[in-house]
Amino acid sequence: MPLIGWIILLVALALIVGSLMLLRDSAHSMKISDEKMKKIQARKAEIEAEESAEDKEW
Template sequence: MPVIGWVFVIVALALIVGGLMILRDSAHSMKISDEKMAKIRKRKAELEAQEKADDDWK
């Protein structure tokens, strides 16, 4: 393989590895406020209760 081919392979691998590292580093940077988390938990409980009622009805 000519040198330019190896350069393209190395650049492609570097872009893939770099993208994965950035994704890993930013994976936990989204913080959810306590207020939003409470709303999420409340909605989840409502949906579970509704699903249970639907299952009991059938």
């Protein structure tokens, strides 16, 4: 393979590895406020209550 082929291959691999490392580093940086988390949990409990009520109807 000519030299330019090896260079392109190495650049492509470097981009892939770099993107994966960036994704791994930013995976845990999403912060949810306490207020929003309470709303999410309340909505989840509401949905579960509706589903259990539907299950009891059958």
